[in-house]
Amino acid sequence: MESSRRGIVYWLLGGGLIGSLASFLYPVLRYIRPPEVAQAAVSEAEVGAVNQFPVNSGKVVRFGSKPVLLIRLASDDWRAFSATCTHLACIVQYQPERQRIWCACHNGVYDLNGRVISGPPPRPLEPFDVHLRDGEVIVSKRA
Amino acid sequence: MAPAVIAKIRWWLEDRLGLETVKEFLAHKSVPRHSATMWYYFGGITLFLFGIQVTTGILLLLYYRPSPNEAYESVQFIMTQVDFGWLIRSIHSWAANLMILTAFIHMFSVVFLHAYRAPRELTWLTGIVLLGLALGFGFSGYLLPWNTISYFATRVGTDIAAVVPLIGPPLARFLRGGSDISGGTLTRFFGFHVAVLPGITTLVLLLHLALVQKWNISVPPKVEEEYQRKGQEVPRIPFVPDFVLRELMAWYITLAILGVLAALFPWELGQKADPFAPAPAGIRPEWYFLAPFYTLKLIPSHVWFLEGEVLGVICFGLLAAAWACLPFWASRRDGTIRTRLVTGAGVLLVSYLAVFSALGYWR
Ligand code: FES
Numbered sequence: 001m002e003s004s005r006r007g008i009v010y011w012l013l014g015g016g017l018i019g020s021l022a023s024f025l026y027p028v029l030r031y032i033r034p035p036e037v038a039q040a041a042v043s044e045a046e047v048g049a050v051n052q053f054p055v056n057s058g059k060v061v062r063f064g065s066k067p068v069l070l071i072r073l074a075s076d077d078w079r080a081f082s083a084t085c086t087h088l089a090c091i092v093q094y095q096p097e098r099q100r101i102w103c104a105c106h107n108g109v110y111d112l113n114g115r116v117i118s119g120p121p122p123r124p125l126e127p128f129d130v131h132l133r134d135g136e137v138i139v140s141k142r143a
Numbered sequence: 144m145a146p147a148v149i150a151k152i153r154w155w156l157e158d159r160l161g162l163e164t165v166k167e168f169l170a171h172k173s174v175p176r177h178s179a180t181m182w183y184y185f186g187g188i189t190l191f192l193f194g195i196q197v198t199t200g201i202l203l204l205l206y207y208r209p210s211p212n213e214a215y216e217s218v219q220f221i222m223t224q225v226d227f228g229w230l231i232r233s234i235h236s237w238a239a240n241l242m243i244l245t246a247f248i249h250m251f252s253v254v255f256l257h258a259y260r261a262p263r264e265l266t267w268l269t270g271i272v273l274l275g276l277a278l279g280f281g282f283s284g285y286l287l288p289w290n291t292i293s294y295f296a297t298r299v300g301t302d303i304a305a306v307v308p309l310i311g312p313p314l315a316r317f318l319r320g321g322s323d324i325s326g327g328t329l330t331r332f333f334g335f336h337v338a339v340l341p342g343i344t345t346l347v348l349l350l351h352l353a354l355v356q357k358w359n360i361s362v363p364p365k366v367e368e369e370y371q372r373k374g375q376e377v378p379r380i381p382f383v384p385d386f387v388l389r390e391l392m393a394w395y396i397t398l399a400i401l402g403v404l405a406a407l408f409p410w411e412l413g414q415k416a417d418p419f420a421p422a423p424a425g426i427r428p429e430w431y432f433l434a435p436f437y438t439l440k441l442i443p444s445h446v447w448f449l450e451g452e453v454l455g456v457i458c459f460g461l462l463a464a465a466w467a468c469l470p471f472w473a474s475r476r477d478g479t480i481r482t483r484l485v486t487g488a489g490v491l492l493v494s495y496l497a498v499f500s501a502l503g504y505w506r
Pocket of ligand 1: 085086088106299
């Protein structure tokens, strides 16, 4: 009788302690998780005038908050890919002399369709659409 | 009059603090002395460098500003405008590197002298935790100047966290303070670097030191046997003043090396980070992350059904866990130590780190 009563008291005390600890910790855990910031969903971006991009060159441009690699292969051949390497998120660059996309971080190489040629990247680069409007280059999400 | 007053103050303090007991204790503390004693100093040197980091870190705090628009400029300000600012920053960077180096030397000397054996398993474990914290200091502090190389190091580092199975994505979000490296990441890393890590480190460090004090410094099994055969005790030297003076000497030498490095090779600042510029050619992390960096470069994109980097992270995790458990797999049922196995594992690990760091540096 005595010991079962003691058992109940221990349970109550222990449970209360754990409950109060949990009620302290829960808000803290939620707090350290950064909130989703509502980002204006960008579907297309004006990235500059056509003449800013010489033939056989590449440039990282802003697409909302994301970097996009815009490549001009010939005067009317434009390509755009997400500039974030699919390996460990470095920013890739266009190598005009070898006409390929290269990531300096771990030597990942992609072809001009964004496919992995060599190195550690596991997936192709996400392609974007490019079109011209009144001498401006417009990059847009591929539907 | 003066001596009488001083004596009075001494008695007053003695009554309240009981300093005699401390004195008594120190007078009787001794440490073993033998052919490998020299390796004992590296733990103390690491502690000394940690002290330097705390001091110079506080000094840097006087001018540093943790925001993406001001961080780089404030470090530039420290280095160009503030008197001796370049020196303080250079010392902070160099001492960080030396501290990690001496921590590694300390760890490997514990391995090769088999000092991790019972009853010192917890000393080893707390030491491993301290090494992890030191690497955490290195990683978080690296971003603070907000330059190109640190920006990409953080992109890659937090993306490595993201590929950890199950907890990866929320962990990476927590580290970055959002989905991308941004000002939020910088403030977080700053908070880790100057508050969270120092707090935890101080506690673990005190525990580590208390354990060293409790079990005293270990004598390598070989030395122990040797003296047993001769029927003698391992000689000991008093902690005060013999050991303390030697340790102080080691600290002085460390300080001299540090001073020379910091003054003759001031730490560079590099270019300000630009989130919309490609990673520059030849980019690589700090030397102590070179081995895993080169390994990640070598692993192909897919191995069996796993993505290469996932495999890499799993392997590193398992390796680190096995290493942390060293004292437990090192001892046999009967309490003896598998010295050959441990030495072999130690040599393997040192060679892996040395070869891959060299390859990561030159290739
Ligand atoms: S991040 Fe691009 S190859 Fe590793």
